[in-house]
Amino acid sequence: MDISFAEFGAIFAMQGFNGLSVFCVLLLMALGLAIIFGQMGVINMAHGEFLTIGAYTTFFISTLTENYFPQLLPYYFIIAIVAAFLTAGIIGYMVERLMISRLYQRPLDTLLATWGLSLIMQQLFRSVFGPKEVSPILPDWLMGSYQPTETIDIPINGLFLVGVTLTVTAFVYFLIYRSRWGLQLRATNQNRFMSGAVGINTKRVDSLTFALGCGLAGIAGAAFTTIGSTGPTAGSLYIVDTFLVVVFGGAASLLGTIASAFSIAQAQSLLEFFLSGSIAKVITLATVIIILMLRPQGLFSTKVRK
Amino acid sequence: MTFKAKVNTAGLLAGLLTIPFLLAPIMTNANVPATAKVNTTKLKVDDKFVYVGQLHSATGTMAISETGSIQAERLAIEQINKQGGVLGRQIKIIQEDGASDWPTFAEKARKLTEQDKVAAIFGCWTSASRKAVLPIIERNNALLYYPTFYEGLEQSKNVIYTGQEATQQVLEALNWLAKEKKAKTFYLIGSDYIWPRTTMKIARTHIEKVLKGKVVGEEYYPLGHTQFGSLINKTKLKKPDAIFAAVVGGSNVSFYKQMKAAGVTSDKQTLLTLSVTEDELLGIGGENMKGFYSSMKYFQSLNNPNNVTFVKAFKAKYGPKAVVGDVTQAAYLGPWLWKAAVEKAGSFDVTKVANASPGIELKTAPEGYVKIDPNHHLWSKSRIGQVLPNGQFKVVYESKGLIKPNPFPKGY
DSSP: OOOOEEEEEHHHHHHHHHHHHHHHHHHHHHHHHHIIIIHHEEEEEEEEHHHHHHHHHHHHHHHHHHHOOOOTTTTHHHHHHHHHHHHHHHHHHHHHHHHHGGGTTTTHHHHHHHHHHHHHHHHHHHHHOOSSBBOOOOGGGGGSOOSSSSSSOOOOHHHHHHHHHHHHHHHHHHHHTSSHHHHHHHHHHHHHHHHTTOOOOOHHHHHHHHHHHHHHHHHHHHHHHTOOOOOTTTTTHEEEEEHOOOHHHHHHOOOHHHHHHHHHHHHHHHHHHSSSSHHHHHHHHHHHHHHHHHHHSSSSSOOOOO | HHHTOOOHHHHHHHHHHHHHHHHHHHHHHHSOHHHHHHOOOOOSBOOSEEEEEEOOOOOSHHHHHHHHHHHHHHHHHHHHHHHTTTBBBBBEEEEEETTTTTTHHHHHHIIIIISOSSSOOOOOHHHHHHHHHHHHHHTTTTEEEEEEOBBBOOOOOOOOEOBBBBBHHHHHHHHHHHHHSOOOOEEEEEEESSSHHHHHHHHHHHHIISSSOOOEEEEEEEETOOOOOHHHHHHHHHSEEEEEEOOOOOHHHHHHHHHHTTOTTTTTTTEEEEEEOOOHHHHOOOOGGGGGGEEESSOOOOSSSHHHHHHHHHHHHHHHHOOOOOHHHHHHHHHHHHHHHHHTTSSSOOHHHHHOTTOOOTTTTSSSOOEEEETSSSBBOOEEEEEEETTTEEEEOOOOOBBBSSOTTTTO
């Protein structure tokens, strides 16, 4: 093969960035689930559908902007992300109040109920928005690539994703570990009865935690319209990877989720480059299974006295 | 009420004029052949109606693709009914939902053939669903019209395939790439299941043996895969003259959006796909695929009188934003081909209709003239379209004549 050293370097750089952007995709989807699963112990099978809500919210706002405020098209995406967070969060809040809150301490029932919910939501999307996929209009500044040199193309939507992921992760970290509400959340998670006794409204904490997790999924959904599809089942494409990241990282640890997303993304990205797509997936999954057999609690876990 | 008060001579005259139209169905009924004669196998046919089944996924993952087929078949049946139906009988549809689940398809096919005893079934989309219903259709000697382009390697006396089989779609496209784009090296990319794998096998053999070219990469990604960064970098490294793609479903959207973002656009890279029609472009967005090519037998932009009428009727029924893709058009042919075969056979009996099918011609097809081969596939033209930013295709190539279907290619 006639490839110059410079070209090899360019491919190396682009491949490195690819690993980084896969990492951000995985992390962004897993954050919401990590909070819900990690902090509350609820297995939310409908997580992917909250992602879809975010994607459709983006599409809705894109259409609205196109028809009524076409001059705002370059900027609508920022509004769409906020709207996606709020929409998914509010729907998540209602779901928690109406359904999840009645099923605490019954993990298997929650699993089944949320799976049913995911099917209901998918069919609802299909009935409301139609079965065909839609494409929100992406602002020009989000498409295309940034070329630091002649041969290197860094996708701008990839850079955008990295930015969104960093912001959201910082926000979540601050919220959980530095804010008063985060303190209440962690207290409830460690000892529900004592938290109640010192005056924390644990039910309210639960609802807000679930809403936050769903809202984060909404942000992921909005961000993913730049790299993926917007259809009734778009969310289900991500759900398996999301669970993989959270379980592999260790349920109750934010750091674990980050480390897990990073290692899975890099492994996947490198293997795909040197082997082929399906084989890469097989090897990644097999490795994760072996590591989980040796370390069932995941990569990181908080030590608690039993 | 007001109606009575307003009866005047003009109204009376208009009323009188409609009488012949009201009588028309009754009069044709007089010439209708007796049910006992046209239906000797206890199908659901009476003096006024003939019942057919429609078996697609209206719900679930596949609804995205199959909705167009459902709409097209309904339109065709409605038009046939307006023209007086088949053998003087109006067509009634019994619709079943396969729900994107193959065992459900099999169960519904059993219901349609054993319980409802429909005269024909228009349905299925994925090869998996067709394979699931095939044994039932054959055992109960029913008739299925299948609309999707597919991998070939199948032929049944109980199925009429109205889409292209693999060689019709692939060989012309590869020849065109070699001749017009001077392509010598190819990168084959597909989703990981039977259709892309079989199709790419045919493509590889043709590239290596006939075109004397080289396949520099062949890769399959799991259905629903969303990250194509590594693959795109690999194509940058290998620099193929042409990328030959058969990625389907949600992956399709991710693939093209990420291609564009990585700077792989049509001015730098030639790409031809076998899996993008106007329907898929709705999700991908025309501007994200601008300038790439697609090999199909039909594009909505085809400029012939049949197609102009068809697209107009389709939009009138399903809204001005509706688009017509290759499979939607192929599904539209189903009821018309069945009508022609029934009339040729003079009977609804499945064996007689199937036997009458080879040689049936359709001059009114939106894609142009088609005819049924003895192997139950259609002779059709192959076409290559270039993606326009508005989500339509510009037809840049059309095969000279009709291409003979060859579901069991030798040497591949």
